[in-house]
Amino acid sequence: MDPEMEIATDEKALRINLDPAKYGTFAEIGAGQEVARRFFRVGGGAGTIAKTMSAYDMTFSDAIYGRANRYVSRVRLQKMLDHEYDLLIERLDRKFGNEKTFFVFADTVAARSFKERNESHGWLGVRFQSQPRAQPSQIIIHVRLLDEGNVEQQEALGVIGVNLLHGAFYDRQPEKLISSLQENLAPGRIEVDMIKFSGPLFQNVDNRLMSLQLVSQGLTNAVMxxxxxxxxxxxxxxxxxxxxxxxxxxxxxxxxxxxxxxGARRVFLAQSGCSEDDLIVLMEMTLEHLLAGGQLDHPDFLARVDVLGALGRTVLISRFGEYYRLAGYLFRYTNKPIGLVMGVPSLIQIFNEKYYTKLEGGILEALGRMF
Structure with missing residues (x-):
């Protein structure tokens, strides 16, 4: 890691440690206790950290947070935040409630395994008070860890965890907080493909616009x-x-x-043999579609999304100009059939070789990736 980036991350952690109002719990599963470690390492952690824990064994984890079908999931993260926050208030509110703003940071992560090349990803969240004894607000994110090595993934996780906490405490403008998530991380190390703000501090935040920010600011290629x-x-x-x-x-x-x-749905179901229950129908808009006027028009974006929502459609916003990139993205998540619905003009565009000059195999490589 670049020494300057390392110092900048440590400065963020130290600022939190030296803030007398901040006091809370770190609960981390998977990839070590990388976020808590940052706060211990810079000094002053005793004034910030009430408890750290890491329930790696599934039996211990289930005993604390309840059973889970998937341990690296939003449901598991939410149970961790709920349990640890309730425990924090129960045990410390009487003693420190008038002077502290309590918080819980939690993550559940599947980093690179020694045994298999599994998908490296995780859920991170923070629940925090903006004032003593105020109702808590919450931010959760999903990240993909893109480094090849386990140690590098742990390092990146520690950095983005510090960024999330620092942003929650001091960058109350959601757009600014989002832009800060990748600070002190080199490009291509981490992807943030989901974010959700909730609670009184963010009651006027539209999470669809925040999802759009993830794409427009380059933190991910697609959101849903x-x-x-x-x-x-x-x-x-x-x-x-x-x-x-x-x-x-x-x-x-x-x-x-x-x-x-x-019409495409009827044909697709007949040819694929899938049932309606096994089919997800998406309406995709690219960033290019949304920038047709030269800049993002938030009211226009929300108006389009509202209409699609009224029709019961799931919406995908992406940076994928070429169809083969869209197909590759979808293949990452399923091994079931994928269908692309398009009219004749779009079909003609697919066979225009100018879109594939950056591919070594040109149009043949693109078609191979698509199908």
Missing amino acids: FKADGETVQPAEVFYKKAILVERGSFRPVTYATNDMLD
Whole structure:
């Protein structure tokens, strides 16, 4: 890690340690206790850290947080935050409640394994008070760890954990907090593909706009939210599902758009043998579609998304200009059939070789990746 980046991360951790109001718990599962370690290492941790713990063994973890179908999941993270925050208030509110703003940081992570090359990812969250005895607010994120080595992944996890805590405490503007998440990390080390703000401090925050910020600021290539506006991480939705996706600007959604999708759905179900319950239908907008006017127009974006939501559609926002990149992204999450719905103009564009000059195999490589 670059020495200057290391120093900058330590400065953030030290600022929190020297803040007399901050006091809380660190609960980390997987990839070591890398975030807590940062705070111990810089000094002054006794004034900030009430407890650290790491329940690696599933039996211990289940005994503390309850049983889980998947241990690296949003559900598990939420149980960790709930349990540790309630315990913190129960044990320390009477003693420190008038002077401290309590917080809980938790993460559950699957880092690079020695036995297999598993997907390296994790869920991180912080629940915190903005004032003594105030109702807590919360931020959760999902990250993909992109380093090849286990040690490097642990290091990156520690940095983004410090960034998340520092942003929650001192960068109350969500857009600024999002931009700070990758500070002191070299490009390509970590991806943040889901974020959710909740609680009184963020009651006016629209998480769909925050998801859009992740894409526009380059923290990820794609984000998703369901028809009800709930932000989701792709693996939560795509796991063991067939996918049918239609790309467009949806400004507006036309009868032709819906007719084409409905027809494609019938053909796809018949040819793939999938059931309706095993199919996810997506409406995808690229960043290029949203920047048609030269800049992001948030009201226009929300208007399009609201219409799609009213139609019961799940929305994907991506940076994938080429269809083969979209297909590659979807194949990462499922081994079930994937269908791309498009009209004749889009089909003609696929065979335009100018889009594949950066690929060594040109159009043949692109088609191979797509199919």
